[in-house]
Amino acid sequence: xxxxxxxxxxxxxxxxxxxxxxxxxxxxxxxxxxxxxxxxxxxxxxxxxxxxxxxxxxxxxxxxxxxxxxxxxxxxxxxxxxxxxxxxxxxxxxxxxxxxxxxxxxxxxxxxxxxxxxxxxxxxxxxxxxxxxxxxxxxxxxxxxxxxxxxxxxxxxxxxxxxxxxxxxxxxxxxxxxxxxxxxxxxxxxxxxxxx
Amino acid sequence: xxxxxxxxxxxxxxxxxxxxxxxxxxxxxxxxxxxxxxxxxxxxxxxxxxxxxxxxxxxxxxxxxxxxxxxxxxxxxxxxxxxxxxxxxxxxxxxxxxxxxxxxxxxxxxxxxxxxxxxxxxxxxxxxxxxxxxxxxxxxxxxxxxxxxxxxxxxxxxxxxxxxxxxxxxxxxxxxxxxxxxxxxxxxxxxxxxxxxxxxxxxxxxxxxxxxxxxxxxxxxxxxxxxxxxxxxxxxxxxxxxxxxxxxxxx
Numbered sequence: 203x204x205x206x207x208x209x210x211x212x213x214x215x216x217x218x219x220x221x222x223x224x225x226x227x228x229x230x231x232x233x234x235x236x237x238x239x240x241x242x243x244x245x246x247x248x249x250x251x252x253x254x255x256x257x258x259x260x261x262x263x264x265x266x267x268x269x270x271x272x273x274x275x276x277x278x279x280x281x282x283x284x285x286x287x288x289x290x291x292x293x294x295x296x297x298x299x300x301x302x303x304x305x306x307x308x309x310x311x312x313x314x315x316x317x318x319x320x321x322x323x324x325x326x327x328x329x330x331x332x333x334x335x336x337x338x339x340x341x342x343x344x345x346x347x348x349x350x351x352x353x354x355x356x357x358x359x360x361x362x363x364x365x366x367x368x369x370x371x372x373x374x375x376x377x378x379x380x381x382x383x384x385x386x387x388x389x390x391x392x393x394x395x396x397x398x
Numbered sequence: 399x400x401x402x403x404x405x406x407x408x409x410x411x412x413x414x415x416x417x418x419x420x421x422x423x424x425x426x427x428x429x430x431x432x433x434x435x436x437x438x439x440x441x442x443x444x445x446x447x448x449x450x451x452x453x454x455x456x457x458x459x460x461x462x463x464x465x466x467x468x469x470x471x472x473x474x475x476x477x478x479x480x481x482x483x484x485x486x487x488x489x490x491x492x493x494x495x496x497x498x499x500x501x502x503x504x505x506x507x508x509x510x511x512x513x514x515x516x517x518x519x520x521x522x523x524x525x526x527x528x529x530x531x532x533x534x535x536x537x538x539x540x541x542x543x544x545x546x547x548x549x550x551x552x553x554x555x556x557x558x559x560x561x562x563x564x565x566x567x568x569x570x571x572x573x574x575x576x577x578x579x580x581x582x583x584x585x586x587x588x589x590x591x592x593x594x595x596x597x598x599x600x601x602x603x604x605x606x607x608x609x610x611x612x613x614x615x616x617x618x619x620x621x622x623x624x625x626x627x628x629x630x631x632x633x634x635x636x637x638x639x640x641x642x643x644x645x646x647x648x649x
Contacts, residue, residue: 206593209648221647222515226595227627227640234624240514284631 213275217255220248223276229284231293245286245294246303252276254319259361260307262314266291307363322367328356329368330377333391342381344388458497461541468547501540502548504529509559509573516643517625518574521590522561524646525571542569564590570643581615582625586641594645596626597635 208221222228222244232238249261258272265271266288278285295315298304307316320328329348332355333339349360357365369389372378377394380387456463508528512520522542530540549571552559558575564586572578578586584605589596601612616639619626625641632638 207646207648221649225627225640225642225645226631226638227629230628230630232628234621237517237624237627283633284629 211281215256215275217252217275219276219279220244223248223279224282226282226284229279229286229290231287231290242294242297246298246301248276249294249298250303250317250319253317257359259316259359259364260314261291261295261304261317263288263292263295264313305363307361316361316363322364322371325360325364325368326371329365330372330391330394332357334393339391339393342383342388342390344383344386346386348389459539461539461544465541465543498544498548498551501529501544502552504532505545505548505559505571506552506573508532509571513573515647517623518572519586519625519643520571520573521643522569522571524643545571566590581611582619582623585615585619585626586644589641589644592644594640594642595629595638596641597632597638599635 208224210221211219211224213219228241228244232241252273252275253259253261256272261273262271265273266277266286271277277291292312295304296312298317299306299315302318304315304317306312307314333343336353336355345362345365348357348365349362351358369378369380372391372394373380375394377392379390379392381390382388450457453463453467457467458464505525508525509518509520512528522545526540526542526545527537529545530537533540546561549559549561558573560572562570562572562578562583564570564583566587568587568590570586585596585601588600588604592600596616598609598612598616601607601615602609607615616626619641620628620639625643627640627642629638629640630636
């Protein structure tokens, strides 16, 4: 009869959706616990790899409620007329937070998360590597200089919460120093003794 | 006594003599027979070796040839797989034992790696396809019969691998120890025809089941066995069930 097969699909933004994304039940929260565990694992992987692909940091429950969000390509599948429901997304986000793959941002609410497709430790390395390779060690930089640099960098758009965490990690090994500057916060990166 | 060879010591001697002669003769004859048998066996062995080394590639590569060879073996009462541990020359010569065990390992590999998605039940065609992909051989090089035979060799492991006939010429391979009841077999068969999607309405319309029976069978597969996934956004019926092992996945 109908011989549908479930295949990977390339989105308009060039992201390759896994074949499970074309399966209608993937968009329903599963009552069977072990099935839901594997589906949540698939969703988590999908969300993080898509975020990395598009350099997205924040995911909100309301992204599943409205149209036109950055996340439409994965939260919806118009080819099979399915979408992830807000309650289901909220469940997945809670699971990601519990596994330290995201944190609620801002704190004390559960409708928006900051995604850890890189951990703060990894961001710390990226940050230090960037300062080093662009010859900005020992220079005082404002946070604005870092997340909106004149030359595109991997740090463009990095949320300040993540930036602060990364700087704090570098500060522990004396590879960064926070400094109060006139118009807010600043930082100076140092070569430090641990050159990893 | 008289008739046999006279009386006395001479007669006794003569009788002993003929006895010895008979023994010798009998020994000679059986020795000749054994030798003959040995030479026949040697010939047979040489012929087989010749056959095997000539056709080894064909046996390993060509499924039709392999099948014919296996049929021939079973006709003459020889098991081409007879243990690689003892009498292993046969398997060694053909390397077929290894081939079969290797296939077994790959079957386990596919079954285990797809288990989280299909609940431990995989459609035969899908299994053959994935195993072929794993071996990087063209489709058709490995047949269902090969898989069935390999699964038999897995039996001593007690892992519970089993080939299930779900009717309509469809077979599935089960890699978890789970009892399938008759209703579930029906659901599986319908799912096979429908690329995975089954609904209560379908079972009622096609099998004349009551709503309760249809619901119970599907809910069991969904909740108890993890063999089905729920779709609460189904256009036709509002709720549908999907059997991942009957869905065709392109990776």
